[in-house]
Amino acid sequence: MIDYHTHHVRCGHASGELEEYVQKGIEIGLTQLGLSDHMPLLHVNPETYLPGMAMPMDELPRYVEEAFRLQEKYKDRIDIRVGLEGDYIEGWESEIRRIVEAYPWDYVIGSVHFLGEWDITDYRQTDGWKDRDAYEVYVQYYDAVQKAARTGLYDYIGHIDVIKRFGFKPERSTEHLERQALEAVKAAGLAIELNASGLRMPVNEMFPSRRMLEAALELGIPVTIGSDAHQPERLAQYLDQAVEILRSVGFNELATFRRRKRSMMPIGF
Structure with missing residues (x-):
C-alpha cells in the first residue's frame, strides 16, 4: 500500500506538517509514503504572482532536511521516500536541473x-481559457509533456x-496528442x-483516463499511484479505486523509487 504524491504546509496551498502525514500514513497502514512537495517557483516573481503557489526557495533545504530526518526517525514503522514535484517549465530546464541535482532525492515527479x-x-486562473482555442491549449500542453519527458x-x-482538470475540453479528438505524449x-x-x-x-475522473491507461499498458509504461493529498486526512484518498482501475485494465505491478532507481512491486491493496 503506497502513496507517492503528497503536499504539505510549506507549499502554501496545503495544510499539515510533514510529520502529520507520516503519522497518518502509519495509522492507515501505508507500506511506503512518498513526500513530494512542489519545487519553488522559478519563472514568476513569487512576491507579485498569486499567493500560495509553491514553497519559497529558502524553504527547500529545510524541507529536504526534515524529510530525511523523518525518514530515519520512522524507519521501523513506515518506509518514507523523499521526493519532489519538479514542475517542468519550458526554457527553465537548467534552473530545474540545478534543483534536481542538488539533493539526494528518491524520485522526482515531472x-x-x-x-x-x-x-x-489553478482554479483562480480558469479565465485563461476564455480567449483561447481549447484544442490549441491541449496541443501546447501535450507538447510540454513530451519536452518534460525528454529532459532526463x-x-x-x-x-x-x-x-482536463476543470472540464475544458476541445470538440476535436485529442487521443493522438495523448498517444504522442505517452510515446x-x-x-x-x-x-x-x-x-x-x-x-x-470538476472533471470527476482520475488522471489519466482509462483510455490513456490502456495505451500505457500497451506501450509497456510502468505506473505508480498517488492521492495528491493536500491535507493529512486525504492521504491515500481514492487509491482503493485507483487500484481497482489498474487491475481491470491489466496492470498487476506498481512502480516504486529509491535513490532515483525504479523497482516494481505487486499491487497489494
Missing part, C-alpha cells in the same frame, strides 16, 4: 502546471492529462502515475 505564466491547474530530469510524469514517456524510459485526485475535481 508535472506540467504552467504554460508560460498561466497555471492551468524526472522519474515519472505526474497527472499526465491534468489539462515520449516510453522512449525516455519513464513511468506515469495514476493520480486519484481527479475524482474531487
